[in-house]
Amino acid sequence: MSERGFTAALLRWFGLYGRELPWRGIDDAYGIWVSEVILQQTRIEQGRDYWLRFMERFPTVEALAAASEDEVLRLWQGLGYYSRARNMHAAARQIVEHGGFPRTIEGLRSLKGVGDYTAAAVGSMAFGLPVAAVDGNVYRVLARHYGIDVPINTTRGKRTFEALAQELVPADAASAFNQAMMDFGATWCTPRSPRCIDCPVAETCEALRTGRVDQLPVKEKKLQVKERHFSYIYIRHEGMTALRRRPAGDIWQGLWEPLLVEDAPLPDLGCPLMLLASGVKHVLTHRILLADFYLAEPEARPELPPGYIWVSEQELDRHGVPRLVEKLFSMVH
Ligand code: SF4
Known part of the structure; x- marks a missing residue:
């Protein structure tokens, strides 16, 4: 399957099976950003309630910036990794000072706590920037479908997968593509027991063809300290x-x-x-x-x-x- 074929199949799949989530379909950078931060270390079912509560109490980035850190942390209680909330609060103040959300990847990256993945997710979903958001789901899907055994936790692996994802992302549908990859990795091409039997790209899946689904992606063993x-x-x-x-x-x-x-x-x-x-x-x-x-x-x-x-x-x-x-x-x- 050509790159275009893979992307098209995935987008079709997303149209049918994409998850219904409260922040889907919005183009408000703030709401998207909040969802991405919450989901960094939180399961989606739990994250959904937190997102709704958070958006109700702080519906805009200005409201979040004006809040006290105590209040933000209280609302975050139970989610863990409190540095996420602290960084988000600080970034909200940066955004308000700046006069609104930055609209470039570099600008987004300059916000406190925002890394490559979040910048690409927010940039593509809110502003249509043609950038691939590459996380663990994307590594897994690409490693399996293209049969790539470069370890994902190495610099070479990161470069390889980022470059491939960037080739696949369609300039006019980056938002849908990134969401499709997230959902596909989370619900179909899962770490254990992937649904290869009714997979939309099974015909061209290299891992399936060569019987290596459970061997990919590869992770390099870190030497123990x-x-x-x-x-x-x-x-x-x-x-x-x-x-x-x-x-x-x-x-x-x-x-x-x-x-x-x-x-x-x-x-x-x-x-x-x-x-x-x-x-x-x-x-x-x-x-x-x-x-x-x-x-x-x-x-x-x-x-x-x-x-x-x-x-x-x-x-x-x-x-x-x-x-x-x-x-x-x-x-x-
Ligand atoms: S065939 Fe299986 S391993 Fe390959 S992409 Fe589909 S779900 Fe993943």
């Missing part, structure tokens, strides 16, 4: 402290560090350990370190574990240390 807990003990004894060079095969190879305890009880150094800081966070790629810093000032020189040496505190700055250790040093000097 591991958490590690470090306890660093700065030992001070007669102007000396204990350091070691970090071994190979781990982070910070070759840099120096004070006595490190990881996944083991704190050692007995013959004196109390003074806690200087706890849970100091240090973020590395794929790793988060949480460190506790201690100071120990024993009267007798303790025996050090293998690998550690005594270094004069005067000469500490001759030793390259990780930034996390620098923080500890700054607390004891």
Whole structure:
């Protein structure tokens, strides 16, 4: 099926099966925007009631801008993700200041909390801008229909799907096309058990033809961020402290560090350990370190574990240390 064939089939389907929603058929940018913000993280059945209530209390963007944040948040109660309401309130004030809704994608994008998807949805539905609104539904439908296995959560995936959606969107019916894609993804080509049997584009669906419906779209597994807990003990004894060079095969190879305890009880150094800081966070790629810093000032020189040496505190700055250790040093000097 040509691109045009897919778009036409989808628009025909939308004419028959598009969902009846209270904000459908309106061209009021404000009402459309409110519906899009509500639906970002909310199911449509719940969102519908909130939209009606919201529009009744704040029928215009001016009414929303003039409200107090407390009142907006109260009306939002139960929907969660309150930053959406706060951003919307702030954006309403931006719009009123600006003298009305911006009518370009860039203008819409400049509103607080408005990303590419919302800008495209509002721009196409309210102002007829020929822009595709690409969300999870669109990724899924396109990945399956065109048999694209580029992971959707990568930059390359985003670019691929956005470019394809943009090719498909008809310049004179962007609003209907975007709504059709949303509805089709939400009710027909669903994540689990899609209705391939009576699908309007089944004949040309690549995933169906090749038996990959349940394998598309592809998501790249993100490497899990591991958490590690470090306890660093700065030992001070007669102007000396204990350091070691970090071994190979781990982070910070070759840099120096004070006595490190990881996944083991704190050692007995013959004196109390003074806690200087706890849970100091240090973020590395794929790793988060949480460190506790201690100071120990024993009267007798303790025996050090293998690998550690005594270094004069005067000469500490001759030793390259990780930034996390620098923080500890700054607390004891
Ligand atoms: S045939 Fe199935 S997988 Fe393909 S577009 Fe239609 S509903 Fe989606």
